[in-house]
Amino acid sequence: MPETVLVTGGAGFVGSHVVVELARNGYAPVILDNFSNSTPAIRTRLEALAGRPIPCVTADVRDTVALRNAFHDHPIAAVVHCAGLKNVAESEARPLAYYDVNVCGSLSLVEVMGEAGVATLVFSSTASVYGDTGSGRAREDGTRTPASVYGRTKRIVEDFARDLHAANANWRLAIVRKFNVAGAHSSAMMGEAPRARSTHLLPQLCRVAAGEASEIVIRGHDWPTPDGTALRDYVHVQDVAEGFVRALRHVAAQPGLIAVNIGSGTAHSVLDVVAAFERACGRSIARTMAPRGPGDIGASCADIAHTEQLLGWRPTRGLDAICADAWRWQKNGARY
Numbered sequence: 001m002p003e004t005v006l007v008t009g010g011a012g013f014v015g016s017h018v019v020v021e022l023a024r025n026g027y028a029p030v031i032l033d034n035f036s037n038s039t040p041a042i043r044t045r046l047e048a049l050a051g052r053p054i055p056c057v058t059a060d061v062r063d064t065v066a067l068r069n070a071f072h073d074h075p076i077a078a079v080v081h082c083a084g085l086k087n088v089a090e091s092e093a094r095p096l097a098y099y100d101v102n103v104c105g106s107l108s109l110v111e112v113m114g115e116a117g118v119a120t121l122v123f124s125s126t127a128s129v130y131g132d133t134g135s136g137r138a139r140e141d142g143t144r145t146p147a148s149v150y151g152r153t154k155r156i157v158e159d160f161a162r163d164l165h166a167a168n169a170n171w172r173l174a175i176v177r178k179f180n181v182a183g184a185h186s187s188a189m190m191g192e193a194p195r196a197r198s199t200h201l202l203p204q205l206c207r208v209a210a211g212e213a214s215e216i217v218i219r220g221h222d223w224p225t226p227d228g229t230a231l232r233d234y235v236h237v238q239d240v241a242e243g244f245v246r247a248l249r250h251v252a253a254q255p256g257l258i259a260v261n262i263g264s265g266t267a268h269s270v271l272d273v274v275a276a277f278e279r280a281c282g283r284s285i286a287r288t289m290a291p292r293g294p295g296d297i298g299a300s301c302a303d304i305a306h307t308e309q310l311l312g313w314r315p316t317r318g319l320d321a322i323c324a325d326a327w328r329w330q331k332n333g334a335r336y
Contacts, residue, residue: 002028005248006076008061008109009083011038013192014124014181014240016046018080020190021241022248023050030074032067033083034060037194041336045189061105064112071116078120078172078252080244081109084153087199088128091150092294102153103160110164119255120172121161122248127179127233127263127300129155137303140177140259148295158259165257172255174247179233179263179302181240183322184329191237191329193336201270202322205277206330208285215286218270223298229270231299233263236317236325246311263302264315273319280323 005022009015010031016038022029031043031054046054055074059066061083070076084102085091091098106123113121128151130138146152158175165171182202184191192203207213221228243262251258268276274285308314317325 002026003077004028004030004075006030006032006070006074006079008032008079008081011035011040011042012082013194014178014237015082016042016190017185017237017241018082018244019046019054020049020185021238021245022080023052023054025245028052029054030070030076031056032059032061032070034058037196039193039195039336042190045336049185049187049189062101062108064108067109067112068115071112071118076116076118078122078248079109079113079118080122080124080248081106082124084124086126086150088148088150088295089199089293091148091153095149098149098153103156106157106160119170120248120252122174122176122244122251123157123161124244125154125158125175125177126151127177127261127302129158129177130300132297133300135299137265137301138261139303140261140306147297150295162257170255171257172251173257174251175257175259176244176247177259177261178240179235179261179300181237182234183236183238183317183325185238186325188325188328188332191326191334193334201273202277202326205274205285206326206334209277209281209283209327210330215288216274217290218287219290220292220296220298221289225269225298227269227271230296231267231269231301233265233267233301234273234319234322235262235264235315236322239315239317243307243311243313246313250311258310260307260311261302261304262307263304264318265302265304267299267301268319273323276319277323277327280320280327
């Protein structure tokens with residue numbers, strides 16, 4: 001029988017791609033999502049791409065009763081925890097909501113996992129725990145100085161995971177620090193489609209190219225970078241999903257705790273990405289400059305040497321593929 005893996009936030013952008021990749025690798029994923037920023041309509045696409053039925057539990061990760069029912073109803077052997085709030089600027093305006101969902105939700109999940117005797121967890125963390133990496137690359141054993149509430153909530157959960165493992169060595173834990181996840185599934189059947197309008201760069205570019213917006217807004221043009229715009233490490237969402245499955249396989253094989261970066265190892269400026277997207281869509285993108293946003297940083301880039309050595313993972317899709325797949329998703333409707 002395939003091993004059953006619960007994916008919290010499994011209807012979201014990253015979670016949905018993880019679900020497909022798990023199924024492709026012989027697992028039986030189960031989604032748990034409250035659909036606050038996604039839609040149940042994605043399930044049809046997920047099942048088509050996965051080639052199998054995908055059970056779905058409609059629940060909030062903070063709801064311990066619903067979590068207990070999920071573990072009772074399904075033979076869950078491991079959890080990939082992708083549920084959470086993730087908008088940096090919003091986290092500065094709504095800190096209590098971010099601590100409640102990201103921290104309290106993780107505590108509730110682990111509590112119920114312990115009750116159910118499930119001790120294998122892959123936690124979806126973020127490059128935001130590092131803060132500004134400047135001209136260097138962030139290493140997993142480096143300093144974590146998050147510049148935003150969002151990053152601080154993820155750092156707290158990381159620290160809790162370490163304390164949990166120190167107290168009980170039977171836990172199998174992977175902390176996966178994602179950098180800037182972008183693109184869409186190469187089939188154009190899945191992509192970023194939040195309920196609220198996304199503030200991420202690629203969806204903004206897609207809307208302008210499709211005539212749904214007149215221009216993109218570039219926040220921050222006075223950073224100490226080659227062209228003044230922020231540097232980010234963009235990594236294709238399918239590469240990210242593959243990294244999650246590698247991390248799960250690694251920790252499921254033996255007790256322990258690992259932390260890995262999932263990025264490309266290359267930083268691109270906002271203007272670099274605009275140019276790459278213009279190549280992908282074949283049209284010019286109007287832009288306007290604006291002041292830096294709350295919680296913003298100038299540069300973020302991953303050192304992925306440890307991930308490659310430990311998991312045998314490195315990305316296979318570059319910035320051009322990210323832009324091309326995002327544009328195909330947009331042309332396909334960018335909705336479920």
